[in-house]
Amino acid sequence: xxxxxxxxxxxxxxGVILVMVLLVIYTSIMSKNFLSVANLNNxxxxxxxxxxxxxxxxxxxxxxxxxxxxxxxxxxxxxxAGVLLQREDYASRFFQGGKPMNILLALIIVMVITACFGTVxxxxxxxxxxxPFISTLAMMEIVYGINLLFTNATPLGGYxxxxxxxxxxxxxxxxxxxxxxxxxxxxxxFIFNMTRHGKYMYAIGANPQAAEVAGVPVKLTMVMIYAKxxxxxxxxGFMFGAKSGGASVNLxxxxxxEAIAACTIGGVSVTGGRGKVSSAVIGVCVFELxxxxxxxxxxxxxxxxxALGVIIYIAISLDIRKYVARK
Amino acid sequence: xxxxSIMQLTWAPIIVSAISFVYGLNLIxxxxxxxxxxxxxxxILKNAEKYAMEGGKLLLFLSLGALLMVVxxxxxxxxxxxxxxxxxxxxxxxxxxxxxxxxxxQ
Numbered sequence: 001x002x003x004x005x006x007x008x009x010x011x012x013x014x015g016v017i018l019v020m021v022l023l024v025i026y027t028s029i030m031s032k033n034f035l036s037v038a039n040l041n042n043x044x045x046x047x048x049x050x051x052x053x054x055x056x057x058x059x060x061x062x063x064x065x066x067x068x069x070x071x072x073x074x075x076x077x078x079x080x081a082g083v084l085l086q087r088e089d090y091a092s093r094f095f096q097g098g099k100p101m102n103i104l105l106a107l108i109i110v111m112v113i114t115a116c117f118g119t120v121x122x123x124x125x126x127x128x129x130x131x132p133f134i135s136t137l138a139m140m141e142i143v144y145g146i147n148l149l150f151t152n153a154t155p156l157g158g159y160x161x162x163x164x165x166x167x168x169x170x171x172x173x174x175x176x177x178x179x180x181x182x183x184x185x186x187x188x189x190f191i192f193n194m195t196r197h198g199k200y201m202y203a204i205g206a207n208p209q210a211a212e213v214a215g216v217p218v219k220l221t222m223v224m225i226y227a228k229x230x231x232x233x234x235x236x237g238f239m240f241g242a243k244s245g246g247a248s249v250n251l252x253x254x255x256x257x258e259a260i261a262a263c264t265i266g267g268v269s270v271t272g273g274r275g276k277v278s279s280a281v282i283g284v285c286v287f288e289l290x291x292x293x294x295x296x297x298x299x300x301x302x303x304x305x306x307a308l309g310v311i312i313y314i315a316i317s318l319d320i321r322k323y324v325a326r327k
Numbered sequence: 328x329x330x331x332s333i334m335q336l337t338w339a340p341i342i343v344s345a346i347s348f349v350y351g352l353n354l355i356x357x358x359x360x361x362x363x364x365x366x367x368x369x370x371i372l373k374n375a376e377k378y379a380m381e382g383g384k385l386l387l388f389l390s391l392g393a394l395l396m397v398v399x400x401x402x403x404x405x406x407x408x409x410x411x412x413x414x415x416x417x418x419x420x421x422x423x424x425x426x427x428x429x430x431x432x433q
Contacts, residue, residue, distance in 0.1 A: 072339065128419045129426040131363060134350075134386065137343050138415045141393055144339035145400075145408035152404075153336065209431075250335065 012322065016265055016315050020286045020293075027293040034296045041175065045167060047288045048181035049239040053259040054266075054280040055188045056232030059225045061263050062205045064272025065125065065132030067226065070233050070259060072143040073117060074252030077110045077237025079147055081163075082156035082247040084109065090158030094151075100160045110238050111231040117143055118230020122223030147249045157246040166242040177239050184232065189277040191228075201225060206273030261312040262287040270316060287311075337397045340411070344393035351386030354379045371432050378429040385425060389418050 011018070028034045053070055060067045083094045084106040101109075117139060124135035166176045192198040200221040203211040212218045236255075241247045260270075266283025268275030290311065294304045334341075354363055360372055360379040372378050392414035399407035 124419050128423040129430060130419055130422045134347070134389070135419075137346060138389060138418065141340050141343040141396065142408070142412055142415060145396065145404070145411050148336075148400075149404050149408050 012318055016311065016318065017282065017286055020290050020311075023293050024289050027296050031296045034293070039292070043288055043292050044178050045175055045243055046292075047284055048175070048177045049236045049243065050255065050259065050262065050288060051181045051281060051284045052184050052232050052236040052239065053255055054262045054284045055184060055277065056229035056236075057256065057259045058188075058263050058268050058275055058277070058280045059192075059201060059229050060132065061260065061268050061270060062201055062272060062275045063132075063208075063222065063225060064205050064270070065222075065225075066136065066260060066270075067121070067229055068133065068136040068256055069117070069121060069139040069143055070136075070229070070256035071252040071254060072140045072147065073114045073230050073233035074237040074240065074255055075247070075249055076117075076143050076147045076150075077114050077234035078241040078247035078251040079151050079156060079237075079249065080110045080113060080234075081106055081238040081241045082159065083151075085159050085163045085241075086156065087158045087160050092154075092158065094154070094156060103160075103162055103166075107235065107238055110234040114234030114237075115227045115231040118227040118233075119223055121230070122226030125226065126219035126222035144249065151249055153249055155246060155248040156241075159241070159245055163242050164245050166239070177242060180235070180239065184235065185277055185281060188280075192277055197221060197224060202273055204272075257312070258287065258308075259284075261308070261315060265311070265315045269322075271320070337400055340393040340396040340400070344390045344397065347386045347393065348390035351383040351390060354383030354386065356383075372430060373432060374429040378425070381425045381429060382422075385418060385422055388421070389415070392418065 024034075033039055053074065057067050057070055084101040085103065086093050086095075086100060088099055121135055121139045124130045124138070125132050128135075130138075166180070169176055171179055192201070200211070200216045200218075203214065203216050204218055204221060208218055233252075237247070237252060240251055262283035263275065263280050264270055264283065265286055266275075266279035266281065268279045268283070287308075291304065291308065294307055299307065350363075354360075358376045358379045360375045360382065363379065363382050392411060395414075396407050396411040399410055
């Protein structure tokens, strides 16, 4: 029998998204430039890197965890990529006399280094039983310190054109950075839905004790989830560097909160066991559209933070309410 | 050095120190391990009260480490980073011992 439509449930499930869609429609009516090609292009670029972060964090959130070190990993990834991809003739070059590296090789190095840090975080969580919230908080401090040591707090710039062109050059009218995020979304979808690792991830999120009894390698899976997430943060840092043409130790400040919020808005449950790649995609799109809409409506920059905070609060409260109702 | 430049240099360890301090104190005062484990984690603990107390103390330990890192950052970044790595490793080992003693039943 078909389930009866319940307006209250509908608003609880999709209320935040609905309000944001209405806000976007309202903004596009009030400001004609909102739906201009240039603005949509900018929004797409903003979405691309943030989607990669959200897809990394989604894995952690599905296992009822979180990753507060994401922002610092992005900063580290951006700085490593920046150092490796500076122009030869750039006066303030970090490594004087060296040559810029191949972009793909630089990307691999960035992802491997950040994945190593993610592995350590996963080890703390899985083998030392430190709660994810605390171990990622500690890792945030360590990664920040290492990045400070590495760059000496010097802002980086003067990148090779092939790197910055990732944000400007287009393939089929879509910027290359957006294609990268689409590829990552497809890979994530495959991992989440088609692999044993993905199934383990959901099982751990739903009930870690039951998963362990059922023979799921909980510890190894947890380490892999945090390593994969960190590799994604490195990639996101690489993408932010290409977009802005520079990087510093403070790159990615607060992005982990935005990513967790986007995941929750899209439907990844903070209580674990639930969430899809599409949830992260919807959440990030809605969140970025909201930010752009607030800017176009001329809302004070400080008030925008309050508005975003309220949205996060409502989204997480509704998510907890859904969990309690299911119980 | 202006307040802004100090904050730019030390914001990360200050945040870590503040959060772990508040969380640790909360655990010690409330003696409620759910504040640490999450409200919806129904795992049975060997000794819930001790778990909260010892967990809270360890979080205060982490908070102190982060605070010391803030101070060391003004002298030498390398020493500060090495110190924070060492401190976090010790914290992890102590946490493991605490968890084995009072944590969830296997």
